[in-house]
Amino acid sequence: MPDLHMAVCMKVVPKPEEIRVDPETRTLLREGARSEINPPDMNALEMALSIKDEAGGRISLISMGPPFVEEYLRVGLAMGADDAYLLTDRAFAGADTLATTYTLAQCLHKIGDVEVVLLGEESSDGATGQVPPGLAEWMDYPLITLLRSLEIDKEQNVLRGRRNVDGGYEILEVPLPAVISVATAANEPRFMDFERKGWAFEDTQVTMWDAQDLSAESQFIGIPGSPTIVTGLEQAASQERKNIFLDGGASEIADQLVKILRSN
Amino acid sequence: MESELSEPTYITLDDNLWGEILEATNGAAGPCFQCGVCTATCPWGIVREEDFTVRTLLRRAQIGSLEKVESLWLCTACAQCEASCPRGVPIAEVIRGLRYLLWKRRHVLPDLPTTLWSLYWNNNPWGQPPSQRTQWMGDLEVPLFDADRHEILLYIGCTPSFDRRAQNIARSLVKVLKASGVSFGILGEGEPCCGESALDLGHRPYFEELANKAVAVFYQNQVKKIVTISPHCYDVMQNEYPDDAEFEVHHYTQYLASLLQNNLLSFQNPLNHKVTYQDPCFLGRRNNEYDAPREVINSVPGISLLEMDRSGPETLCCGGGGGRMWMETPIGERFSDVRVREAASTSAEILVTSCPFCITCFEDSIKAESLNGLKVLDVAELAALALEELT
Amino acid sequence: MVASLFDPSEENKAIWVLLESAGVELTDVSFELLAKGRELADEVDWPLAGVLIGDRLEHLNSQVLSHQADEVLLLEHPLLEAFTVDAYTQALYAAIMERIPSVILFGATPNSRDIAGRLAVRLRTGLNADCIDLRMDKDRGVLISDVTGFGGGVVALLEMPDHRPQLATVRPGVFHSLEASAPRSDKVRRAKVELDQSVIRTRIIEQVKGEGVSIGQAPVLVCGGRGISGNFEMLTELAELLGGDVGATRPPVDEGYIERERQVGQTGVICHPEIAINCGISGAFHFVVGIQDAEIIISINSDPNAPIFEFSDYCVVGDVEQILPALIQSLKEERVVTHA
Structure with a gap:
């Protein structure tokens, strides 16, 4: 039986508190903002790594983004992934989830033998949670979202995942190949393995693929491939705490609190 | 309850593991002759009936065994044992070395990887946004360090930067330094974490990476004299940073004492x-x-x-x-x-x-x-x- | 440019809301969807359809109609009895292609998000996710959605002028539901549902209702500290009324009032609730790091100088033992009013 091949999709996102909206141009000011790997994607990678620890297998990392994302993929390689693909092309820019999931799907088709695709439940910047189902749809793979644990049965060619729902849980099974999303904080991502770090950051190559490498149709990528357009952008009300002291007797305070709770 | 007397009589020795432990601990456990003063003086004995058996850990390090070493996460690196060790064994160092072997085997306590990741993404162990590193200042004005104008770099450190209680230490020290008229600056948002928590948690390779980064920042700013708030930052800068580092490091109490002596x-x-x-x-x-x-x-x-x-x-x-x-x-x-x-x-x-x-x-x-x-x-x-x- | 399977010129000017039910009643977010859907439908003078999907759901028709849908669209099939994303997506897809509505709204719940995400790709259209507000541009018949990004720091307006249907998921709890009132119509239509077992790839191995502690995901977190003297029953009652869960600082955990799994903070759980309510908590930093991402922080403490107030939006200086019972009382009374 060949080794299980897993792919983990990773997004590099700016640290949320460092993003500002230019009040004049109404565009995002990302300049100088520090970035990080989308935290739920770290949970997805950890889930794949723990499968690899137990049952063996191979993990490919896939990310779409500008060239600087390469360094972040190397973090995932140092954690234990085996190879990394960076989908980078100016033509990919401006993608909404339809175009993003198409591009990721083209990459999966090109890699060819991936049996389990793992993603974080959502990204900390867009927070749509649409990429896992969208990718499953392009691939025509079954989908289970918000998993907290995963087991893979290569004999039966299925995976079983546990997700929490309505205060309880359910265990679902789907045949391979499949797409799963991993619940935020489902596990604690391991730190980088410093024995791998030299290899991950210096010796190994990250595969760079552009639109042509992916045989991506131009109508499906970047801005043309994105039905959604952004027509306005605003800085949300300040995140500073309001520090409002409520006055009155217990029942008056209770009434004020009810109003506050209901309006949020 | 495991007493020191219930040591297994037989143990299978693994030469590779022995070599690995020898390397990780720098052979420092070698001189230990198992007198047990370390276990006897360890403060865990004050709060626990079951001792933290430092002596046993040292023995395991000597013979090359990692069995039952989980208790090494208890060590607070207080060095009480080292002070009384008749053989001068750097016991906390041995324990840090053994901890690294547990990092390599991923047998670490929950939340510790998250602490290292926070150092990686946030430049502090507290999971706090790096952009808020200067929040401690409140309405105090403290200039960014400038080698031409400032005698000392006041190194704030992560805990006084973010912990609301500890921020008051930093603000107080700034007031005292200002009163003395000494010229000083800070690195602000660009202040690197000293890496002490990585070292204390036993991850020396990552500590070394952080230390090298910090040293590079200090060189880049032409820092000659550093005053730290936390003794933990002071300890690593003084004892663990490269020997040829071209800056001197003082704990702020030492610096204030010298100001007092010089009537400043x-x-x-x-x-x-x-x-x-x-x-x-x-x-x-x-x-x-x-x-x-x-x-x-x-x-x-x-x-x-x-x-x-x-x-x-x-x-x-x-x-x-x-x-x-x-x-x-x-x-x-x-x-x-x-x-x-x-x-x-x-x-x-x-x-x-x-x-x-x-x-x-x-x-x-x-x-x-x-x-x-x-x-x-x-x-x-x-x-x-x-x-x-x-x- | 990517083209959706049908374009604006072919659309039926109608708004659909996909409803979910729990037992004999629609879920809260379904009522919220009906209310918002009604408002949007009135803005453009289009009909609103409440879409029910499952098996044998007729008992829900009256709830949909009394919450002011113009019609019920029933998608019923034995293979829809239990939720599977494959079957639900397939059934809805067929109904959409048959009726080509302009707008479809979903609750941003785990199941509806999965359906919406698959449908958007199958239909080659856009999906505005986790919206906090919606309106219709009357002239163009275009849905405009407010979404937040970057941890809530940025609000963006999204639209898809050239693609149909216009899909959006709506964050639960954002919109207010309407009281039941006299139905506008009694129209119930059934969509043709053709399903084969082979489309369903998910097998349900086990389903267990309500157990286990996972405060990290609770939308409302009621936390107790030293100042509540171990009275967690009160906090639990409040948390239940608000659909949330209970957390604690270290001292009550130490004293055995509550399990360690509920400890919040640096050496406990880092939580991301929408609302955190801190009761009798002074505000040590190692606790605060566990709730500081909350959108709203409310704190009750008898010490006006407690550091927790610095981290709070709403501060109540007072005795938790008096404030909480009053709050619980008010919430219960309010509940009686809305469900009357």
């Missing part, structure tokens, strides 16, 4: 209080600095300093070293609970210390022990209160 600083505002002083392990036992903080305290008019029974080289650890700040300690096993009772028994009104970790632990313990009459202050806070016309 004086305290005018009498504080008529009885105080006692906690020697932080990382300043006292690990760096042999017991006098400087006492000189600062005793320079405050009106202060009367009462010593606890365990003080100086015998100081009792607060429990926050050795990475224990990032681990949970069960109730009944917190050294700081014992320590605040000891402080209160001197009839002191204020427990003074000079380490942000001690402050955090003691503030919790004073509440837990309902010692409402006892206050916790850092030496820098005490000094700021003693300045004339403090507003």
Whole structure:
């Protein structure tokens, strides 16, 4: 039986508190903002790594983004992934989830033998949670979202995942190949393995693929491939705490609190 | 309950593991002749019936075994054992080395990887946004370090940058330094984490990476003299950074003591209080600095300093070293609970210390022990209160 | 440009809302969807259809109609009895292609998000996710959605002028539901549902209702500290009324009032609730790091100088033992009013 091949999709996102909206141009000011790997994607990678620890297998990392994302993929390689693909092309820019999931799907088709695709439940910047189902749809793979644990049965060619729902849980099974999303904080991502770090950051190559490498149709990528357009952008009300002291007797305070709770 | 006597009679030796342990611990456990003074002096003996068997850990390091070594996460790196070891074994170093082997095997306690990731993504172990590193300043104005204008770099460190209680130490120290007229600056948002928590948690390779980054930032800013707030930052910069580093490092109590000696600083505002002083392990036992903080305290008019029974080289650890700040300690096993009772028994009104970790632990313990009459202050806070016309 | 399977010129000017039910009643977010859907439909004078999907759902028709849908669209099939994303997506897809509505709204719940995400790709259209507000541009018949990004720091307006249907998921709890009132119509239509077992790839191995502690995901977190003297029953009652969960600082955990799994903070769980309510908590930093991402922080403490107030939006200086019972009482009374 060949080794299980897993792919983990990773997004590099700016640290949320460092993003500002230019009040004049109404565009995002990302300049100088520090970035990080989308935290739920770290949970997805950890889930794949723990499968690899137990049952063996191979993990490919896939990310779409500008060239600087390469360094972040190397973090995932140092954690234990085996190879990394960076989908980078100016033509990919401006993608909404339809175009993003198409591009990721083209990459999966090109890699060819991936049996389990793992993603974080959502990204900390867009927070749509649409990429896992969208990718499953392009691939025509079954989908289970918000998993907290995963087991893979290569004999039966299925995976079983546990997700929490309505205060309880359910265990679902789907045949391979499949797409799963991993619940935020489902596990604690391991730190980088410093024995791998030299290899991950210096010796190994990250595969760079552009639109042509992916045989991506131009109508499906970047801005043309994105039905959604952004027509306005605003800085949300300040995140500073309001520090409002409520006055009155217990029942008056209770009434004020009810109003506050209901309006949020 | 595992006593030291119930050691397995037979153990399978693994030459490769032996070699690996030898390398990770630098062979430092070698001279140990198993007298057991380490176990006997370890402060865990005060709070636990079942000792933290340091001696056994050393034996395992000698013979090359990692069985039952989980207890090494208990070590607070207080160095009490090292002080009494007749063979001069750097025991905390051995334990750090063994911890790294557990990192390699991924047998670490929960939340510790998250602490290292926070160092990686946030440049601090507290999971705080790096962009808020200067939030501690409030409305104080402190210039960014400029080698042409500033004699010293005031290195704030992560805990005084982010922990609301510890921020007051940084603000107090700034006021005291300003009063002395000394020229100083800070690195602001660009201040690198010193890496101490990575080292204390046993991840020396990552610590070295962080240390090299920090040194590069100091060089780039042409820093010649660093004053740290935390003894933990001081300890690694002084003892673990590359030997050829071209800057000197002082703990702020040392720096204030020298200002006092040179009459560049004086305290005018009498504080008529009885105080006692906690020697932080990382300043006292690990760096042999017991006098400087006492000189600062005793320079405050009106202060009367009462010593606890365990003080100086015998100081009792607060429990926050050795990475224990990032681990949970069960109730009944917190050294700081014992320590605040000891402080209160001197009839002191204020427990003074000079380490942000001690402050955090003691503030919790004073509440837990309902010692409402006892206050916790850092030496820098005490000094700021003693300045004339403090507003 | 990517083209959706049908374009604006072919659309039926109608708004659909996909409803979910729990037992004999629609879920809260379904009522919220009906209310918002009604408002949007009135803005453009289009009909609103409440879409029910499952098996044998007729008992829900009256709830849909009394919450002011113009019609019920029933998608019923034995293979829809249990939720599977494959079957639900397939059934809805067929109904959409048959009726080509302009707008479809979903609750941003785990199941509806999965359906919406698959449908958007199958239909080659856009999906505005986790919206906090919606309106219709009357002239163009275009849905405009407010979404937040970057942890809530940025609000963006999204639309898809050239693609149909216009899909959006709506964050639960954002919109207010309407009281039941006299139905506008009694129209119930059934969509043709053709399903084969082979489309369903998910097998349900086990389903267990309500157990286990996972405070990290709770939308409302009621935390107790030293100042509540171990009275967690009160906090639990409040948390249940608000659909949330209970957390604690270290001292009550130490004293055995509550399990360690509920400890919040640096050496406990880092939580991301929408609302955190801190009761009798002074605000040590190692606790605060566990709740500081909350959108709203409310704190009750008898000490006006407690550091927790610095981290709070709403501060109540007072006795938790008096404030909480009053709050619980008010919430219960309010509940009686809305469900009357």
